[in-house]
Amino acid sequence: MLSNLTPQLFFGQMLIGLINGSFYAMLSMGLAIIFGLMNVVNFAHGVQYMLGAFVAWLLLNMLGINYWGALVIAPIVVACLGLVMERLVLKPLQNLDHLYSLLATYSVALIVEGIVRQQYGSTGLPYQLPISGGINLGFMFMPWYRLWVVVFSLVTCLGTWLLIEHTKLGAYLRAANENPAIVESFGINVPRMVTLTYAFGVGLAALSGVLAAPIYQVSPSMGSSIMIVIFAVVVIGGMGSIIGAVATGYLLGLAEALTKVFYPQGANMVIFVVMILALVLRPRGIFTSSEAAR
Amino acid sequence: MSPEGATPLLKVENLQAWYAESKALHGMSFEVREGELLTLIGRNGAGKTTTLRSIMGIVRKRTGSIRFKGEELVGRRTYEIARKGIAYCPEERAIFGSLTVRENLTLPPVLQPGGMDDEALMDAFPNLRRRAGSGGTKLSGGEQQMLAIARILRTGSRFLLLDEPSEGLAPVIVKEIGELIQRLKAQGFTILLVEQNLRFARSVADRHVVVENGRVVDVLTAAQLDADMARVKSYLGV
Numbered sequence: 001m002l003s004n005l006t007p008q009l010f011f012g013q014m015l016i017g018l019i020n021g022s023f024y025a026m027l028s029m030g031l032a033i034i035f036g037l038m039n040v041v042n043f044a045h046g047v048q049y050m051l052g053a054f055v056a057w058l059l060l061n062m063l064g065i066n067y068w069g070a071l072v073i074a075p076i077v078v079a080c081l082g083l084v085m086e087r088l089v090l091k092p093l094q095n096l097d098h099l100y101s102l103l104a105t106y107s108v109a110l111i112v113e114g115i116v117r118q119q120y121g122s123t124g125l126p127y128q129l130p131i132s133g134g135i136n137l138g139f140m141f142m143p144w145y146r147l148w149v150v151v152f153s154l155v156t157c158l159g160t161w162l163l164i165e166h167t168k169l170g171a172y173l174r175a176a177n178e179n180p181a182i183v184e185s186f187g188i189n190v191p192r193m194v195t196l197t198y199a200f201g202v203g204l205a206a207l208s209g210v211l212a213a214p215i216y217q218v219s220p221s222m223g224s225s226i227m228i229v230i231f232a233v234v235v236i237g238g239m240g241s242i243i244g245a246v247a248t249g250y251l252l253g254l255a256e257a258l259t260k261v262f263y264p265q266g267a268n269m270v271i272f273v274v275m276i277l278a279l280v281l282r283p284r285g286i287f288t289s290s291e292a293a294r
Numbered sequence: 295m296s297p298e299g300a301t302p303l304l305k306v307e308n309l310q311a312w313y314a315e316s317k318a319l320h321g322m323s324f325e326v327r328e329g330e331l332l333t334l335i336g337r338n339g340a341g342k343t344t345t346l347r348s349i350m351g352i353v354r355k356r357t358g359s360i361r362f363k364g365e366e367l368v369g370r371r372t373y374e375i376a377r378k379g380i381a382y383c384p385e386e387r388a389i390f391g392s393l394t395v396r397e398n399l400t401l402p403p404v405l406q407p408g409g410m411d412d413e414a415l416m417d418a419f420p421n422l423r424r425r426a427g428s429g430g431t432k433l434s435g436g437e438q439q440m441l442a443i444a445r446i447l448r449t450g451s452r453f454l455l456l457d458e459p460s461e462g463l464a465p466v467i468v469k470e471i472g473e474l475i476q477r478l479k480a481q482g483f484t485i486l487l488v489e490q491n492l493r494f495a496r497s498v499a500d501r502h503v504v505v506e507n508g509r510v511v512d513v514l515t516a517a518q519l520d521a522d523m524a525r526v527k528s529y530l531g532v
Contacts, residue, residue, distance in 0.1 A: 174392045181352045182388040186402035187376035
């Protein structure tokens, strides 16, 4: 089997892994931020990602706004929807067990996906590549757009990490993850912080959706298919651990690709095998120290 | 101490509070005067901590009246109450482990003019300067307590709610905390202190409110407490 392994095949798969990993990382980072502050497992995350792609498609086909405009506008539009959802759906449930908010976000996801499917059908809608062409690296061909996705995702993840670990705003967020009541007792408007954090996480999901539109098709089910993987990534990285979510996202994208090269039949299950191993061996997540997890 | 009959800084009337379905306060009434140091003393579970948490709005389910400078606090959110000039230091200290000592210290925003700036706080607590870069929970218990008090001085709030600052600390540290509280009082802070340690409470307070089963059962001045220790010990069951 390995005899027909060419560098082109190997690096081609690794690039796909890196691209998938970029989406896993960005999406699971948002999920981890939301879970850390709100104790909400946001099962609408996949659908918010899909909405990002759809809004980009609508902007292009209804208003003629191109990809670069959509990259700014779509996340803002979807984040505003997230803001409304936090107020109407999540806020009333905030003092209940987190099973309630999990079910509520999952219900919203099913409803929204159903509406989009009703309106636009379940076959994917094409979205044209905003940057065509690429560069021959000798061992493989690298399309410009894919390079853009990888770099953009890395910068977004790094920027968000810096924001959380090295700014005052981030210190508020980390403190509120630990003890929101005490942070509020310092005179900080924690309820507003929660709403804005949710909107930020939702905006990140939508941003990933816009990035994804030209690569995958824009389809109503693109969110639900990735959601399960994202959830696994967050569990493996440690619920609420941002760095864990990002690192696990990239690593699992690559792990999936490696499996595709060496044992294609196992590619779809490798993530879940890792999840089970992680749950058995390090139930708090492979990137959380025992102290941080408390 | 302000004269009798003057408007109190804080007036608590018939305060009742609940944790979920269980009632913890059954009608607390007392007042705190500007510039005084008042303690809430009583047995474990009497409702002292709940009283502080109700004033701060951390216990949300509460009825009755809590007036601060004449303004009603019942029904207000915690952050709104804090912005009126009340600062709270909880019993568990609540130092954030994911933040450095410096981040812990500088986390509370300046709410009113007159708060201590970061340099002044570092000067007042030299240990914190030395360990500014370490993780907040890497400090010793006494250092964590100092940090917990220091950081609320940043806000500029002049009314402090301190919950058992002496708890679980070595006698030499308890003495230091006592001196710190005395200094704050001398600087004009009004302090509502929850204390189990009667000796510590005696050493700093102007008046004592005795709490039992979520009610106030007695109020004593420092002199009355000294004169009638037997009565107080019967309340506390020591």
